[in-house]
Amino acid sequence: MKIDLDRYRIRPGKRPDLGRRDSANTQGLDKQDDREKVEEQIAEYQERLRALQERLYAEGKQSLLVVLQAMDAAGKDSTVKHVLGGMNPNNVRVWSFKTPTKVELSHDFLWRVHKHAPGAGYVGVFNRSHYEDVLIVKVHGWVDKDTIERRYDHINHFEELLADGGTRVVKIMLHVSKEYQLGRFRRRLRKPEKHWKFNPADLTERALWNEYQDAFEIALKKTSTEAAPWFVIPSEERWFRNLAISQLLVKTLEEMDPQFPAPDFDPAAYPPEGIE
Amino acid sequence: MKIDLDRYRIRPGKRPDLGRRDSANTQGLDKQDDREKVEEQIAEYQERLRALQERLYAEGKQSLLVVLQAMDAAGKDSTVKHVLGGMNPNNVRVWSFKTPTKVELSHDFLWRVHKHAPGAGYVGVFNRSHYEDVLIVKVHGWVDKDTIERRYDHINHFEELLADGGTRVVKIMLHVSKEYQLGRFRRRLRKPEKHWKFNPADLTERALWNEYQDAFEIALKKTSTEAAPWFVIPSEERWFRNLAISQLLVKTLEEMDPQFPAPDFDPAAYPPEGIE
Numbered sequence: 001m002k003i004d005l006d007r008y009r010i011r012p013g014k015r016p017d018l019g020r021r022d023s024a025n026t027q028g029l030d031k032q033d034d035r036e037k038v039e040e041q042i043a044e045y046q047e048r049l050r051a052l053q054e055r056l057y058a059e060g061k062q063s064l065l066v067v068l069q070a071m072d073a074a075g076k077d078s079t080v081k082h083v084l085g086g087m088n089p090n091n092v093r094v095w096s097f098k099t100p101t102k103v104e105l106s107h108d109f110l111w112r113v114h115k116h117a118p119g120a121g122y123v124g125v126f127n128r129s130h131y132e133d134v135l136i137v138k139v140h141g142w143v144d145k146d147t148i149e150r151r152y153d154h155i156n157h158f159e160e161l162l163a164d165g166g167t168r169v170v171k172i173m174l175h176v177s178k179e180y181q182l183g184r185f186r187r188r189l190r191k192p193e194k195h196w197k198f199n200p201a202d203l204t205e206r207a208l209w210n211e212y213q214d215a216f217e218i219a220l221k222k223t224s225t226e227a228a229p230w231f232v233i234p235s236e237e238r239w240f241r242n243l244a245i246s247q248l249l250v251k252t253l254e255e256m257d258p259q260f261p262a263p264d265f266d267p268a269a270y271p272p273e274g275i276e
Numbered sequence: 277m278k279i280d281l282d283r284y285r286i287r288p289g290k291r292p293d294l295g296r297r298d299s300a301n302t303q304g305l306d307k308q309d310d311r312e313k314v315e316e317q318i319a320e321y322q323e324r325l326r327a328l329q330e331r332l333y334a335e336g337k338q339s340l341l342v343v344l345q346a347m348d349a350a351g352k353d354s355t356v357k358h359v360l361g362g363m364n365p366n367n368v369r370v371w372s373f374k375t376p377t378k379v380e381l382s383h384d385f386l387w388r389v390h391k392h393a394p395g396a397g398y399v400g401v402f403n404r405s406h407y408e409d410v411l412i413v414k415v416h417g418w419v420d421k422d423t424i425e426r427r428y429d430h431i432n433h434f435e436e437l438l439a440d441g442g443t444r445v446v447k448i449m450l451h452v453s454k455e456y457q458l459g460r461f462r463r464r465l466r467k468p469e470k471h472w473k474f475n476p477a478d479l480t481e482r483a484l485w486n487e488y489q490d491a492f493e494i495a496l497k498k499t500s501t502e503a504a505p506w507f508v509i510p511s512e513e514r515w516f517r518n519l520a521i522s523q524l525l526v527k528t529l530e531e532m533d534p535q536f537p538a539p540d541f542d543p544a545a546y547p548p549e550g551i552e
Contacts, residue, residue, distance in 0.1 A: 058472040081364045088357045090372070090403070094365045127366070182547065189546050195539040196334040200546060265469040270465050270476060271458065 001041045003027055005251065016232055019212050020094050023175040024236040031237065038243055040109045045084035045227055045246035052253035056121055057091045059258040062166045063118040066249070067126045069135070070174035071212060072202045073184035075235050077155050079174065083245045084125055093118065096127040107152065109133040110158050117162055119237070131154060131171075134219045139211045152222040159228040169228035172245060173216060174235035176208050235273035277317045277467065279303055280518050282485035284507045286500035292508055294489050299451040299513040302478065314519055322362035328529040332397055333367045335534040338442045339394040342525070343402045345411070345451035347488060349477045350512050351461035352403050355450065358514070359521045361399055364477040369394065385409040385427065386434050393438055397504035406431060407447075410495045415487045428498040435504040446528050448521060449492060454485050484508035 010016050029038065047261060056062060066084075067212060068076045080094055095116045104112040110130055114231065118124030134155070138148050159169050176184075188194040205212070224230035235241040280303060286292050305314065315316060332338060342360075344352045356370055371392045381471070382387040386406055394400030410431070414424050435445050452460075461478065464470040500506035513519040 008308050058469075068429075077366060080366045084365050084401050085363075087361075087365065089360050089363065089365055089368050089370045089401070089507070090353060090356045091370075093369060094367075098367070125365070178552075184552065185547055189543045192543075193334075195538050195543055196537050198539070198541075198543075198546070200541050203547060203551070261472050263474070265476050267465045267468075267471055267474075271461055271479060275458065275479070276454075 001037055001243075003247050005231065005244065005248055008224050008233055008244070010220045010230040010232060012225050013221060014222040014224075014275065015217050018175065018217055018232070021175060021232060021234070023180065023234050024179045025234040026240040028157070029243075030242060031239065035239075038239055042239075042243055042246050045243075045250050048250050049087055049246070049253065052250070052258065053088055053091060053123065055256075055258040055260060056123070056256070058121075058126055058260050060261070062168065062256050062257065062258060063120055064123045064249075064253065065118055065126065065162060065169045066072050066123065067129045067131065067169065068172040068174065069129065069131050069216075070235070071176060071181055072205060073181050073188070073197075073208070074174040074176040075238060076174060077197075078238060079172075079241065079245060080125060080127055080237075082242050083249070084123075087123065091121055092123045092125065094125040094127055097129055098134060103148065108154075109195040110154060114158070118167065120166060130158070131219060131223075134204070135212065135215050138215045139208050152219070155223050156225060156228075158225070159225065163227040168256055170248065171224070171228060171230045172248070173220065173230060173232045174241065175232045176235050178206075180236050181206065181209075277519075279523050281507065281520065281524055284509055284520070286496045286506040288501050288509060289322075289497060290500075291497040292392070294451065294493055294508070297351075297451060297508060297510070298454065299510050301510040302516040305516060305519075307439065307515065311515075315514055318515075318522050319518075321526050324526050325363055325522070325529065328526070328534065329364055329367060329399065331534040331536060332378055332399070332529065332532070334397075334536050336397040338402065338444065338532050338534060339396055339398050340525075340529065341394055341438060341443050341445045342447065343405045343407065343447040344450065345405060345407050345447070345492075346486070346511070347452060347457055348481060349457050349464070350450040350452040351514060351517065352450060355448075355511075355517065355521060356401060356403055358518050360526070363399065365400065367397055368399045368401065370401040373405055373408060378417060382497075384430075386430060389436070392415075394443065396442060397530050406434070407499075410486065411491050412443045412481070414491045415484050428495070430515050431495060432501060432504075433501050434502065435499070437469055439503040444528055444532055446524065447500070447504060447506045448524070449506060449508045450517065451508045452511050454482075454510050457482065457485075460495065477519055478479045 028227060056064070068079060070076050084094065093116070097113065113126065113130045116124060134148055134151050137143055162169055185198060188198040215240065220230045220232070233241055233244050332340070333439060344355060346352050360370065373389065389402065389406045392400060410424055410427050413419055434460055461474060464474040492549065496506045496508070509517055509520050
């Protein structure tokens with residue numbers, strides 16, 4: 001079972017039309033009919049991810065950075081839980097970027113994320129990221145337009161730096177519709193154990209939906225590069241989202257092709273005879 | 277199915293006799309006969325851990341720090357993979373402490389671990405820890421005896437500080453025998469994909485087995501406190517180890533009893549009628 005991922009990849013310099021991309025698309029797979037096959041496939045990917053992850057760690061030369069961005073309630077936390085939750089926590093680190101602190105704001109906008117770039121052998125996950133600085137910040141006009149324009153370049157240079165040092169950068173936008181978001185908000189409000197995930201201020205942001213979609217389209221156009229491509233994943237069917245992202249991560253790590261290092265000793269000579 | 281965990285807890289000021297503690301003990305459970313029950317029980321604990329973890333995160337007031345120490349090849353990485361691998365990576369962070377860097381050595385011995393103490397809502401796992409500074413450092417005599425003696429106090433004060441700030445500290449020694457270690461080394465040497473986990477220098481450390489056991493016994497005696505107890509878990513039967521540690525983590529988080537916060541808005545008033 002192979003998803004066509006290429007259709008979700010944003011070509012460098014090409015502005016995606018998010019409104020015309022079906023956020024509930026499943027490439028013909030059916031939630032009921034294909035359920036078993038999909039679950040098996042995801043389980044198989046999880047196995048492969050763990051195996052690739054171990055090689056990545058043993059090799060200690062490359063790293064993978066997964067950037068997750070989306071509108072509120074689109075499923076970032078759920079993606080972390082369900083897709084990355086199967087990986088070995090030994091060498092995965094998830095960083096959730098919230099409202100910047102005073103100290104963070106006293107530096108350039110890449111300072112706080114750079115600190116958490118994954119080291120060799122590690123998988124880093126940014127749940128929100130430096131892209132907030134060309135999304136929420138742009139939508140609210142917290143910095144002037146010229147500054148925003150320059151930030152796209154800074155982002156591209158930063159991600160080139162990471163790529164040059166052996167980090168593969170994969171950026172994922174979880175794509176959902178405005179109606180879908182409202183449904184998720186209602187669900188959070190219905191369930192007392194989900195109240196903590198809702199904030200009345202989310203509605204203020206929701207009112208700016210079109211401005212956000214516009215900011216996303218521009219950011220994706222300007223920062224989807226060969227070194228660090230953006231993927232817009234239809235995310236209303238969560239099982240499909242999990243399948244597509246699992247496949248994307250497996251494919252990326254397989255391309256990176258991490259290898260167990262050759263031992264710098266003769267394994268046949270150990271342990272020496274007569275050892276106690 | 278309940279393991280008696282209390283027998284693994286080291287009483288403050290009491291020196292454990294590791295040689296007399298059976299590192300292959302399973303409290304009467306049988307690998308074959310009880311396999312299914314044990315697997316079910318572990319799966320159930322994993323579910324509960326995830327649920328508790330979500331509450332911990334939502335509450336955002338307390339944290340849990342799990343310290344793992346053991347002789348080489350006793351199964352620290354395997355414990356991370358199998359016991360903590362079931363948790364949501366969103367709020368678990370594993371830190372593996374290796375040979376200190378120059379910068380780390382230019383500070384006091386708690387500096388590098390303090391940085392990685394888990395924040396409110398998080399579970400931190402130290403795979404090796406500040407205890408290396410009273411284990412390997414002591415065994416090799418890299419610092420003088422008085423310095424080691426003072427370190428036990430520094431450790432206790434540090435862990436009191438963490439406890440005082442809302443962090444539960446649980447310290448686990450994975451207990452295995454010298455024969456078991458040799459078997460694991462042989463296994464690593466037999467499997468090419470495990471060669472990277474073996475280092476001929478491991479045999480130098482193995483030759484100091486008794487010195488290490490002695491250093492462990494003293495460290496456990498001096499630093500097992502009410503606020504931050506040590507548990508010596510028989511770890512030769514890995515399924516039993518996984519069962520015991522899963523139960524210990526569930527029990528600890530249940531005692532911490534994290535609560536979903538009450539919303540500071542009226543959920544019934546949201547979303548407002550007529551919202552688009």
